Amino acid sequence: MAFVIGLSLLAQNLAALASEPGKRKSASSARPPVASWTDDYFPALRKARTENKHALILFTAPERCGACVDLDGLLQEPKVREYLARNFVCIRLHSSSEMGILMRPRFKGGRGVPTLVVVNERGKQLGLMSGFCDGVDEFIRQLSNLNVGKPPGEGTNSWAGKQL
Numbered sequence: 001m002a003f004v005i006g007l008s009l010l011a012q013n014l015a016a017l018a019s020e021p022g023k024r025k026s027a028s029s030a031r032p033p034v035a036s037w038t039d040d041y042f043p044a045l046r047k048a049r050t051e052n053k054h055a056l057i058l059f060t061a062p063e064r065c066g067a068c069v070d071l072d073g074l075l076q077e078p079k080v081r082e083y084l085a086r087n088f089v090c091i092r093l094h095s096s097s098e099m100g101i102l103m104r105p106r107f108k109g110g111r112g113v114p115t116l117v118v119v120n121e122r123g124k125q126l127g128l129m130s131g132f133c134d135g136v137d138e139f140i141r142q143l144s145n146l147n148v149g150k151p152p153g154e155g156t157n158s159w160a161g162k163q164l
Contacts, residue, residue, distance in 0.1 A: 035075075035084035037092040041099055048089040049121035054147055056088040057117040059104055061095040067132040068114045077136050087147055088118075118146040 037058075038044050048055045058075075062068040074080060084090055093100035095113050107117045110130035118126045127146030133139045 033082060033085035035081045035088070035090050037090045039092055039094075039097070039099065041091055041093070041103060044089045044091045045119075045121060045123055051089065052121075053087060053089055054121070054126060055091055055119050055123075056084065056143075057091045057093060057103070057107075057119060059093050059095050059100060059110075059113050059115040059117070061113045065113050070132050071114045074133070074136065074139055079136050080139060083140050083143070116143070116146075118143075 041057075044055055058071075060068045060071070062072055075084070093103060095101075095104065104115075106123075107115075107119075107125050107128060109128045110117070112130065114132060115128065115130045117128045120126055129142060129146065133142055
């Protein structure tokens with residue numbers, strides 16, 4: 001009997017949600033977007049193409065790299081997460097993973113980890129940064145400079161004093 005009552009309540013709640021799609025949509029649209037990371041390179045490029053965004057590839061090795069750990073902390077800042085979600089499909093590749101080893105030589109510039117590469121929806125390099133940048137606003141400014149569609153080489157940058 002309790003099971004039947006539970007199912008009945010569940011059905012009522014689902015019906016109520018379905019009848020108020022505008023309310024549900026406005027509540028979720030009030031929350032800012034938050035970046036999520038994947039290690040699936042090719043599906044991420046397809047998603048970038050579908051969403052008309054560039055992809056941001058992070059080559060990292062946090063178990064042996066202090067700057068990688070610092071960058072991971074910066075990437076968790078709300079302002080950074082919102083910026084990344086609006087502008088990029090984010091790909092995180094461990095430098096010693098099969099895909100990390102395969103993909104790293106494709107991109108010109110940068111030394112070591114962490115390295116961030118901006119690519120268009122077809123995987124063409126638009127810009128690259130190596131090292132770590134102190135501060136949310138400086139990080140977003142530097143990344144914005146790379147996300148303008150410059151040919152490879154013109155968008156290359158490193159953060160002074162922190163390059164590895």
